[in-house]
Amino acid sequence: MIKKEMIAMLLAGGQGSRLGVLTAKVAKPAVAFGGKYRIIDFPLSNCINSGVDTVGVLTQYQPLRLNTHIGIGIPWDLDRNVGGVTVLPPYEKSTSSEWYTGTANAIYQNLDYMETYNPDYVLILSGDHIYKMDYEVMLDFHKANQSDVTIAAMPVPIEEASRFGIVVTDEASRIKEFEEKPERPSSNLASMGIYIFSWPVLKDALLKLSEQPNCDFGKHIIPYCHENGKRMFAYEYNGYWKDVGTLSSYWEANMELIDIIPEFNLYEEFWKIYTNSANIPPQYISKEAVIDRCIISNGSEIYGEVRNSVLGGGVTVGKGSIIRDSIIMRGVTIGDNCVIDKAIIAEDTEVGNDVVIGIGEDVPNMEKPGVYGGGLATIGENSVIPSGVKISKNTAISGVTSSEDYNDGVLASGETLIKAGERI
Amino acid sequence: MRAVGIILAGGNSRRMLDLTSRRATAAMPIAASYRAIDFALSNMSNSHIQKVAVLTQYNARSVNEHLNSSKWWDFGRKQGGLYIFTPTITAENGYWYRGTADAIYQNLDFLKRCHEPYVIISSGDAVYKLDYNKVLEYHIAKKADITVVCKDLEAGEDATRFGTVRMNESARIEAFEEKPMVAHSQTISTGIYIIRRRQLIDLVEHCAEEERHDFVTDILIRYKNLKKIYGYKINSYWSNISTVEAYYHTNMDFLKPEVRNYFFKELPPVKSKVSDLPPAKYNPGAVVKNSIIGSGSIINGTVENSILFKKVFVGNNCVIKNSVILNDVYLGDNTYIENCIIESRDTIRANTRHVGEGGVKVVVEKNERYAL
Numbered sequence: 158m159i160k161k162e163m164i165a166m167l168l169a170g171g172q173g174s175r176l177g178v179l180t181a182k183v184a185k186p187a188v189a190f191g192g193k194y195r196i197i198d199f200p201l202s203n204c205i206n207s208g209v210d211t212v213g214v215l216t217q218y219q220p221l222r223l224n225t226h227i228g229i230g231i232p233w234d235l236d237r238n239v240g241g242v243t244v245l246p247p248y249e250k251s252t253s254s255e256w257y258t259g260t261a262n263a264i265y266q267n268l269d270y271m272e273t274y275n276p277d278y279v280l281i282l283s284g285d286h287i288y289k290m291d292y293e294v295m296l297d298f299h300k301a302n303q304s305d306v307t308i309a310a311m312p313v314p315i316e317e318a319s320r321f322g323i324v325v326t327d328e329a330s331r332i333k334e335f336e337e338k339p340e341r342p343s344s345n346l347a348s349m350g351i352y353i354f355s356w357p358v359l360k361d362a363l364l365k366l367s368e369q370p371n372c373d374f375g376k377h378i379i380p381y382c383h384e385n386g387k388r389m390f391a392y393e394y395n396g397y398w399k400d401v402g403t404l405s406s407y408w409e410a411n412m413e414l415i416d417i418i419p420e421f422n423l424y425e426e427f428w429k430i431y432t433n434s435a436n437i438p439p440q441y442i443s444k445e446a447v448i449d450r451c452i453i454s455n456g457s458e459i460y461g462e463v464r465n466s467v468l469g470g471g472v473t474v475g476k477g478s479i480i481r482d483s484i485i486m487r488g489v490t491i492g493d494n495c496v497i498d499k500a501i502i503a504e505d506t507e508v509g510n511d512v513v514i515g516i517g518e519d520v521p522n523m524e525k526p527g528v529y530g531g532g533l534a535t536i537g538e539n540s541v542i543p544s545g546v547k548i549s550k551n552t553a554i555s556g557v558t559s560s561e562d563y564n565d566g567v568l569a570s571g572e573t574l575i576k577a578g579e580r581i
Numbered sequence: 582m583r584a585v586g587i588i589l590a591g592g593n594s595r596r597m598l599d600l601t602s603r604r605a606t607a608a609m610p611i612a613a614s615y616r617a618i619d620f621a622l623s624n625m626s627n628s629h630i631q632k633v634a635v636l637t638q639y640n641a642r643s644v645n646e647h648l649n650s651s652k653w654w655d656f657g658r659k660q661g662g663l664y665i666f667t668p669t670i671t672a673e674n675g676y677w678y679r680g681t682a683d684a685i686y687q688n689l690d691f692l693k694r695c696h697e698p699y700v701i702i703s704s705g706d707a708v709y710k711l712d713y714n715k716v717l718e719y720h721i722a723k724k725a726d727i728t729v730v731c732k733d734l735e736a737g738e739d740a741t742r743f744g745t746v747r748m749n750e751s752a753r754i755e756a757f758e759e760k761p762m763v764a765h766s767q768t769i770s771t772g773i774y775i776i777r778r779r780q781l782i783d784l785v786e787h788c789a790e791e792e793r794h795d796f797v798t799d800i801l802i803r804y805k806n807l808k809k810i811y812g813y814k815i816n817s818y819w820s821n822i823s824t825v826e827a828y829y830h831t832n833m834d835f836l837k838p839e840v841r842n843y844f845f846k847e848l849p850p851v852k853s854k855v856s857d858l859p860p861a862k863y864n865p866g867a868v869v870k871n872s873i874i875g876s877g878s879i880i881n882g883t884v885e886n887s888i889l890f891k892k893v894f895v896g897n898n899c900v901i902k903n904s905v906i907l908n909d910v911y912l913g914d915n916t917y918i919e920n921c922i923i924e925s926r927d928t929i930r931a932n933t934r935h936v937g938e939g940g941v942k943v944v945v946e947k948n949e950r951y952a953l
Contacts, residue, residue, distance in 0.1 A: 438613075450863065452863070467860075
């Protein structure tokens with residue numbers, strides 16, 4: 158019989174629409190982070206580093222990149238004879254066929270998968286946070302408290318607390334109250350969306366709430382367990398944990414990595430982060446290049462000037478180009494004599510020569526002011542930016558653009574330019 | 582592919598000085614991201630050879646450790662795979678590998694149990710890309726017994742550390758000298774051979790009966806008038822790393838854009854074991870000119886015309902020029918390094934100066950690492 162003490166279910170089906178064009182073609186967990194990584198690498202690496210070797214990854218929105226990235230799990234040592242990583246997309250059933258309608262619904266639809274491993278505990282994770290955490294320690298806490306449900310929670314500034322699920326605990330960390338995005342939070346301990354359930358408790362809740370539309374952990378399962386008097390504990394976490402749900406927070410989290418001693422340190426031997434690296438060759442920095450305060454991944458070739466930036470693998474920066482305060486993802490080619498300030502340029506985009514990005518006034522984006530802010534210019538993957546154009550702040554571009562798309566060669570602040578069609 | 586591969590990775594080279602005191606030549610790190618054997622292995626994998634034997638002996642640990650899984654070169658399969666053969670004691674034999682032919686002889690069972698009609702033999706200490714299928718086509722077209730892959734050295738290059746060959750107009754090898762005192766030809770053998778499997782078994786068995794052990798002197802040179810031995814010339818990049826100078830220059834070659842493009846960008850790719858290191862980090866004060874930097878490195882000082890391998894730490898106000906810094910080296914503040922090769926895992930204390938005068942200096946320093 159197959160037996161795994163704890164298995165992990167990683168929710169990776171969300172779009173992350175607040176990342177705008179970055180998630181037009183990939184799910185949020187597959188978005189690049191810190192040069193060579195993707196967001197999902199962090200929870201996946203946490204799993205294997207914590208001794209959790211069975212991980213179901215629930216995918217739904219644009220799963221191709223995620224599937225390719227995960228493969229059979231070799232980079233994380235999750236290629237196992239029994240267990241390992243399994244990608245779990247929604248599937249057709251004889252009675253009903255539906256998409257995953259909520260976080261808990263997604264888990265409910267994979268009851269059979271979990272049952273196969275005969276687990277004692279199930280760890281629920283989401284694929285959109287940057288952090289290092291030992292789930293085994295959390296499990297020890299769960300066991301020591303004879304808990305039914307343990308929620309990882311961290312203190313947040315009280316003014317931000319209403320954005321989170323808030324837990325109110327007693328001295329023994331037992332959860333007294335649970336408030337989902339409360340207007341007037343009575344505590345500042347925010348749920349991190351990381352749960353350990355004792356398997357019978359989770360199974361019972363999922364089955365009881367199976368008819369619940371859009372069944373969600375925060376909105377339905379946790380309140381249900383609470384109402385039914387289950388032993389629920391908050392596992393307090395005080396390390397680095399970053400939600401990169403918006404372009405500004407995504408940009409900031411990347412920029413923090415270039416601090417001299419970053420708070421989130423990828424260079425420690427302990428608790429390595431693993432990823433599927435497509436780029437093996439080293440990077441080349443040319444005679445003319447100027448490099449200051451940045452991280453650059455394998456296979457990149459730099460002929461220009463790069464300051465305060467995070468560069469992915471296989472990036473080429475042409476002669477005379479200046480890049481500042483930007484995130485340039487894998488495979489991007491930047492021509493000669495460009496000036497790029499505060500931009501996020503997604504994978505395999507081609508930027509021509511003499512392109513200027515990040516000029517003009519800080520005018521809010523007209524289409525999606527809530528998405529494209531912070532003075533950033535965001536360019537989606539596989540885009541083409543023609544030579545000689547100027548792109549201003551709070552803008553978004555995606556697709557193959559030509560100089561006719563730019564009024565007098567300029568994309569004004571706050572404008573959005575989305576072109577259909579693939580690059581040939 | 583109708584061939585099995587054999588990679589000879591057992592050797593050391595006295596001309597690599599201290600660099601091979603801890604590792605085999607085939608395990609020498611190359612171009613920041615690779616080890617020498619990656620090139621032969623990737624060529625085999627990219628030529629769709631399914632079954633490869635690596636023969637190791639000298640400092641076998643270093644090669645065996647690098648080959649800890651066959652996955653990285655795509656040999657992790659049920660059909661075929663990657664085999665590592667280190668000398669063992671058997672009922673018939675208690676010797677180390679006494680030469681290249683003996684190494685093959687001692688693993689004759691492997692060859693006998695294969696069903697592929699051809700064998701491709703390559704050394705593990707050369708940096709090159711080659712589609713062995715092309716060589717095999719040539720071998721078959723020529724009806725050769727043995728095909729030797731050859732290369733013309735540039736005029737002025739020293740051929741005496743290689744086997745030199747002279748071919749006639751139909752490319753049959755007429756003269757073959759191993760490491761001659763005076764080279765009469767600038768055409769050298771690259772140590773890559775194709776031979777029919779049955780033929781190889783016969784030749785090697787015959788060698789063993791006569792107590793002869795070397796593939797070059799006892800087979801190639803001895804049989805050159807009896808067997809049809811042809812040369813196949815390559816014009817592409819090929820470099821053997823088995824002296825300190827050659828090792829240094831092979832690494833430095835990667836600063837040339839054409840060499841980088843050829844190995845890093847052109848298909849097929851060179852495969853290697855991936856080490857899970859973060860991207861390289863450049864802190865304020867870093868000045869980097871015309872250099873290759875490996876992943877996981879942290880740079881605070883000046884680096885010029887150099888190759889920094891993985892996980893190198895360069896302290897404040899350091900100056901590194903024309904040097905090769907191997908994996909996991911820690912350079913304390915204010916060090917000055919010029920014209921050196923710094924051995925892996927070294928810790929160079931702050932305020933030290935190492936300059937290779939009149940040649941490349943190999944620096945091996947095992948200081949204790951205080952910081953980090």
